[in-house]
Amino acid sequence: MTITTGIEKKTAVAAPPAGARARFRLGRTSKYVLLVLFLVMVLMPVYVLIVTSLKPPQDVNPATSWGLPVRWPWESVAPGGPTGFDNWTIAWDALGPAIMRTFALAIPAALISSFLGAMNGFVLSRWRFPRADWVFTFILFGMFIPYQAIMTPLVQMKTSLGLPSDISTLLLVHVIYGLPICTLIFRNYYVGIPMELMEASRVDGAGMLRTFRSVVLPLSLPGFVVTIIWQFTSAWNDFLFALFLSNQRQGPVALALNNLAQGAQLSNYGAAMAGALLASLPTLIVYIVLGKYFIGGLMSGSVKS
């Protein structure tokens, strides 16, 4: 694994100068107090999401809104009434199909743009051509544009080509607008790893494609993990393209969640919060399991390798 995020601790930590022990301890304690305080602040919305999602609607009221649920999630206020778990059932009914569609969107989008990004990154770093830096900047600009800047003609184009308002159009769009970031990540990745083998293969007269396939690709796994995570997360979380190019019935989970939260069951905060948790689960799991690579992608977003 050669992905470095640059934020890991260095191995040696300098010892504090002797003599300043007492002051040091006080400073240390207050630092931990602050750190934990911030930890609580950052986790507070998660607490609210979880406890509210487990309360039956009758128990969601301002006075007890911060409290833990007063009954088990399978118990109802009145016999036969809704329970806390019912929130989750409602949320799953509203989001389930959309979640499946979003998997069908995000996984291929991630794979396709990663593969194209790997090829681009390879020729921009290791098999260069004149003016490669200009081409790189040309590609990179696409990463920073506000997508609103192309949305009006894109919507018109979609209408005039008769493209469907569903996942397939979004797949196309995510692949296209994912190209710049994937190219950037792979270019920086290939610049950073030694490739004597590649040089050797080139000297041996192997062609570009063969060198890419047999020498470069086998070394690219960490790069792929980073771009796939990045693309998966952004396609999963995308709301802008989804709103402009798809519709409620055929669109991804972000649209379905927004509808659940603002739609008919406006008063049912519990179901909306259960839905928010459901919709966040896939990206959260990716973050927890592959956090290091997730951060690697984030850091590439700052252009510098």
Place this chain on the structure above:
Amino acid sequence: MRKGIRNWGPPLLLISPTIIILGIFVYGLIGANISVSMSDRHSLKPAENFVGIENYINLFTEERFLHSLYNLAIFTIFFIVGTMVFGFLWAWMLDKGVTAEGVFRSVYLFPMAISFVASGVVWRWLLNSAEGDRASGLNRIFESVGLGFLQNPWWSDPTWGMAAIAMPAIWQLSGYVMALFLSGFRGIPDELREAARMDGASEWKLYRHVIFPQLSPVALSALIIVGHMSLKVFDLIMAITKAIYQTEVPATYLWIALTANDYAKSATIATILLLLVAVLIVPYLIYTARAEKANR
């Protein structure tokens, strides 16, 4: 090494699909957008006339658009200052080595993995504007810990409302800025600090003359990235308040114009957004390209 087409033909061929696709879908569509913005296509009917910059003039003399720019400015200021302060503070505290650093780091950064739509669900509730007995969300917390005077209408406030909308954005992106600063801190060679200490530099002078200058490229990156995200803000506002006048920014105004089929207007807003972002990004891209060339 041999020069010529045998050498650079294949790589150019390999990358040409991307060049063509982005040529069409980035540069081509930007061009198309500008052309629509200079037409009178205010409905589903095709454009009839070229109107030059008339749409731009109309927009900048419109109270509603100026209000959306005001909102965007307030949001951006609070968003940038908030993420920079928390990001720097967290990185600074974690840099010196703390037990369970990984736990703090991961927790501070995790909101980044969540969509604005999902976090909008909970923040809409946290930023509930009801006060007193009916208060919920943050106002309820203030009420119950005796800080009732802190209760406020959040985003319903006409002047500072957008600062409340910036809170969830700060919550989501401070961890990212922290990661950037942390990589900056850890990129500073230990020898540099040691040397300054040997010379008898006080802790403040060490920061003033050694650490801050070393961190400034990172701070610039963070500023640019957060700044350009801020100008594009859309999802969060849609999730918390929907597209309403009170919290309108250019991006949500664009959505309203486009759903009303006023293509010329939405395209005009889009061009203005693009220019705002370009003012930030183009110098940055040039700067980075130069710095990289100098390093090579």
